[in-house]
Amino acid sequence: MADFTKLLDRLYNDPNSPSAYAGIDSLWREAKKTFKHIPRNVIKHYLEGHRTYTLMRQKRVNFKRSKTIAAGFMTDVQVDLADMQSLSRHNKGNRYILLGIDVLSKQVFTTPLKSKKSEDMLEAFRNLITQMPMKPHRIFSDKGTEFKNRLLKEYFEREEISKHEATHSTVKASLAERAIRNLKQRLYRYFSQNHKLNWIDILPKIIEGINKSYCRVHGMRPIDVNFKNAQKVWEKIYGNIFSTKNLKKPKFKKDDYVRISRDKGHFEKGYLPNWGDEILEVEKVKDHVNPILYKLRDDKGKNSKDPFMKMKCLE
The missing domain is CATH 1.10.10 (Arc Repressor Mutant, subunit A)
Structure with missing residues (x-):
């Protein structure tokens, strides 16, 4: 031993x-x-x-979500901010970490960030994209206003990068959020082990370690995924995802009336209503995906905040 x-x-x-x-x-x-x-x-x-x-042992809560499907290697990148404000005085005033993750390879890229101001966000994105093997075609983020400023919008247009954001879900850029959890877990274990609160100097090494670690999704190290093997990796991850063989029959059809479930926390009172008061109509059904998605509208013809909802509806 x-x-x-x-x-x-x-x-x-x-x-x-x-x-x-x-x-x-x-x-x-x-x-x-x-x-x-x-x-x-x-x-x-x-x-x-x-x-x-x-x-810092994890507590997991699992539930079914729609899959995030990448077109190819470095085509789709999710981004999010890791909040490190409480440690800013130990890290040269840097309050955040801007993190990007390639949806296919799961390779992670990061850069320190002092504030959410437009100029700082623009500089951070420039640094982040410079680290990548190629410019992504699409960047996904949550609805944070820091990702929607004028300077960033102009930058993405110049670089011909399509910018997308979550609409109304509790989980936003889920891959980026998971990557941030993994990054923070390693950082805080490092802090505890070494009695230090400086992350800005150790960040590149931590990220290198993450990118060299085995990824159970595709069975490789993220740094080993490249243009040559990207197609094989894609097939291993997604397989026959577009096959219609295993698709379930939709519970609702067009013009059905449904309610939307309320988002409740784990410890919210059980006697509170689980469903919203509003009755909505099914406008469109996406039955070629898993889980099946529904587009809804109210009695005035206005669409719901989410473009498509999962089957968390009630007739």
């Missing part, structure tokens, strides 16, 4: 390591490159005795 501990200490505590401040399976995968038959429970036992891991 002593030899294992020395190896695991190096793999877990080095920010440049693919398994730095990561989970059990990631650390186990890297450890097996040195000790082929190291048991998984050795990794589990090691991490359960590691303060930074147990303090």
Whole structure:
């Protein structure tokens, strides 16, 4: 176990390591490159005795969402801001991290950001896109006003980048949000381990480690995905996603009347209404996707805020 501990200490505590401040399976995968038959429970036992891991163990809530489908390598990028305001005085006044993630390869790119002002956002996007192998065709973000300023709009038009945003869902740029959670998890474990609050200097190494770590979605390291193997990666991720064989029959059809469910938190009172008062009409059904989506309108012919809703409706 002593030899294992020395190896695991190096793999877990080095920010440049693919398994730095990561989970059990990631650390186990890297450890097996040195000790082929190291048991998984050795990794589990090691991490359960590691303060930074147990303090920040994840709690997962899973529910079905629509898939984000990329056209190809570096064609579609999701972006979001990681809020680091509480640590700004330790990081040269930088209050945010602008993060972008390629939807196909899952490769992550980041740049520090001092404020959400138009000029700072423009400079941050320039830095972010410079890091990428090519300019993306499309950039997706949430509805934050920082992504909609005039300077950015003009910049995207000049660079011929199509800018899209979420409409009304609770989860916005979900891949970027997940990447930020992973990044913050590694950063805060690094802070706890090294008794430092400086992220601006260690950020490139943390990102390098993330991009060198195994991605279970396509079974590769994000940095190993490129133009040559992009088609194989696409087929592995999405397969026959456009096949109509496994599609379910729509619950509602055009001109049906439905209600929309209320967004309720986990601890919201059970006696409160689960459904909205307003009766809406189904205008269009997208039955060639999974989950099936519905376009709704009210009695005045006005469409709902979401262009298409999942089957969270009630007749």
